[in-house]
Amino acid sequence: MTKILQRNLYREVADRIGDLIEHGELSPGERISEKQLCEKFGVSRTPLREALKVLATEGLIELLPNRGARVVRLTFKKVKDTYDLMAALEGLSGELACQHITDKEITAIRKLHNNMLEHYHQHDLKAYFELNRQIHEGILAASKNEVLQEMYSNLSQRVKRVRYSKKMTQAFWDQAVKDHENMINALEKRDSQLLGQILRDHLCNKLEVATLAGVIEDEAPDEGHSVVNA
Amino acid sequence: MTKILQRNLYREVADRIGDLIEHGELSPGERISEKQLCEKFGVSRTPLREALKVLATEGLIELLPNRGARVVRLTFKKVKDTYDLMAALEGLSGELACQHITDKEITAIRKLHNNMLEHYHQHDLKAYFELNRQIHEGILAASKNEVLQEMYSNLSQRVKRVRYSKKMTQAFWDQAVKDHENMINALEKRDSQLLGQILRDHLCNKLEVATLAGVIEDEAPDEGHSVVNA
DNA sequence: AAAAGTAATTATGAATTCAATATTAACCAG
DNA sequence: CTGGTTAATATTGAATTCATAATTACTTTT
Numbered sequence: 001m002t003k004i005l006q007r008n009l010y011r012e013v014a015d016r017i018g019d020l021i022e023h024g025e026l027s028p029g030e031r032i033s034e035k036q037l038c039e040k041f042g043v044s045r046t047p048l049r050e051a052l053k054v055l056a057t058e059g060l061i062e063l064l065p066n067r068g069a070r071v072v073r074l075t076f077k078k079v080k081d082t083y084d085l086m087a088a089l090e091g092l093s094g095e096l097a098c099q100h101i102t103d104k105e106i107t108a109i110r111k112l113h114n115n116m117l118e119h120y121h122q123h124d125l126k127a128y129f130e131l132n133r134q135i136h137e138g139i140l141a142a143s144k145n146e147v148l149q150e151m152y153s154n155l156s157q158r159v160k161r162v163r164y165s166k167k168m169t170q171a172f173w174d175q176a177v178k179d180h181e182n183m184i185n186a187l188e189k190r191d192s193q194l195l196g197q198i199l200r201d202h203l204c205n206k207l208e209v210a211t212l213a214g215v216i217e218d219e220a221p222d223e224g225h226s227v228v229n230a
Numbered sequence: 231m232t233k234i235l236q237r238n239l240y241r242e243v244a245d246r247i248g249d250l251i252e253h254g255e256l257s258p259g260e261r262i263s264e265k266q267l268c269e270k271f272g273v274s275r276t277p278l279r280e281a282l283k284v285l286a287t288e289g290l291i292e293l294l295p296n297r298g299a300r301v302v303r304l305t306f307k308k309v310k311d312t313y314d315l316m317a318a319l320e321g322l323s324g325e326l327a328c329q330h331i332t333d334k335e336i337t338a339i340r341k342l343h344n345n346m347l348e349h350y351h352q353h354d355l356k357a358y359f360e361l362n363r364q365i366h367e368g369i370l371a372a373s374k375n376e377v378l379q380e381m382y383s384n385l386s387q388r389v390k391r392v393r394y395s396k397k398m399t400q401a402f403w404d405q406a407v408k409d410h411e412n413m414i415n416a417l418e419k420r421d422s423q424l425l426g427q428i429l430r431d432h433l434c435n436k437l438e439v440a441t442l443a444g445v446i447e448d449e450a451p452d453e454g455h456s457v458v459n460a
Numbered sequence: 461a462a463a464a465g466t467a468a469t470t471a472t473g474a475a476t477t478c479a480a481t482a483t484t485a486a487c488c489a490g
Numbered sequence: 491c492t493g494g495t496t497a498a499t500a501t502t503g504a505a506t507t508c509a510t511a512a513t514t515a516c517t518t519t520t
Contacts, residue, residue, distance in 0.1 A: 088322040
């Protein structure tokens with residue numbers, strides 16, 4: 001049962017702006033010019049402004065009344081908070097997955113896992129990360145909780161642009177693989193509590209947060225006052 | 231440091247539509263007429279349509295391309311999924327609160343708790359619920375995690391309209407109060423793990439889900455095809 | 461009378477236009 | 491020059507207009 005994908009112009013525009021933010025083509029704190037983006041995308045201001053409103057509720061940009069939109073500045077605290085949340089959601093996904101996962105799904109994830117192990121042994125970090133992502137996504141899907149999946153993917157979106165964990169020490173990597181081994185085992189035993197615990201503690205997040213401490217510039221409060229949607 | 235409240239027209243409209251949904255003045259599955267709402271609120275279609283887009287990303291309504299907006303149908307599963315998520319978030323809020331709460335905040339919550347106990351002894355359910363809400367909100371605030379607070383309040387919004395847990399047996403009530411006693415104790419001892427556990431298991435959610443089983447009409451799949459934002 | 465097809469109506473999607481606010485530039489006094 | 495005031499410009503906020511798709515009503519046909 002594949003869902004029909006809704007393609008509104010505003011959604012299209014929102015996604016493309018999201019990409020621009022993710023790839024750093026729109027800088028944090030930088031004012032987003034409506035006119036400029038309209039020309040870039042070849043759309044009028046109406047769908048563009050709708051997209052901005054959506055992106056604001058998704059937490060990617062902020063709207064300052066009468067002063068335009070700007071990309072949210074990712075402070076270290078904000079990223080840390082987001083990761084804390086994601087860890088909790090991953091934990092929940094693990095618990096629920098154990099309750100709802102089918103044998104077929106377990107087989108598929110085991111397969112991904114074995115595949116990932118190969119890349120690990122070949123030191124192919126990029127391929128490893130991709131499989132790693134697919135495994136976590138698979139568990140999330142197996143939770144059969146769509147609200148959870150939606151929330152998680154939103155949070156993931158928000159921090160994507162700093163998610164380039166370049167330096168990964170061998171020790172960290174070894175530990176991550178061990179975690180994954182335990183995860184699969186817990187999943188096959190359908191041990192909710194255990195899998196939940198492993199995923200909550202899985203160092204993937206913690207590692208990234210740790211390395212991020214250096215990456216993120218926590219500079220002077222800002223230009224533009226602190227404003228919040230109400 | 232009180233934040234400046236942003237009052238855009240679209241946000242205002244979105245909130246008012248949210249109220250209509252919460253109070254059942256817009257029925258689930260019912261098509262939302264733009265023109266009608268424009269007249270009701272005295273605004274043009276532009277801000278109204280912006281509001282609809284925002285409400286869709288907030289999960290309160292669905293937009294069917296070229297076929298308008300309708301209020302999301304709350305199936306039992308959807309509500310159950312949402313409560314599972316909220317329980318996990320409450321658990322996290324408890325853990326974080328223990329780490330970050332100030333003595334002053336603890337005192338304030340203890341005060342709310344004592345106040346709540348009085349209403350409990352006087353069998354004033356309404357006042358009890360209000361204090362109950364304030365306590366949970368206080369813990370959430372004490373977590374000092376704004377992303378968490380934002381997510382929680384969004385989830386809460388989604389299920390508000392079925393949150394009228396009218397029948398509350400004395401046994402349930404007694405247990406809830408005991409839970410709360412334990413919560414406050416854990417908080418004062420700053421026992422993260424314990425408070426997290428209590429909040430995750432707190433029957434408030436489970437109770438409501440249980441009673442809801444009867445309240446929600448899980449009817450025929452629907453008119454209008456299953457469409458999802460992409 | 462029922463079904464199918466077509467025209468008329470209505471609603472939505474998006475661009476344009478108008479109004480209000482903020483930003484920049486120009487000007488002047490100290 | 492520097493600081494402040496006012497005018498000019500540009501940008502955002504919201505209403506209107508135009509275009510397109512869906513729904514309804516009405517024929518027409520069997």
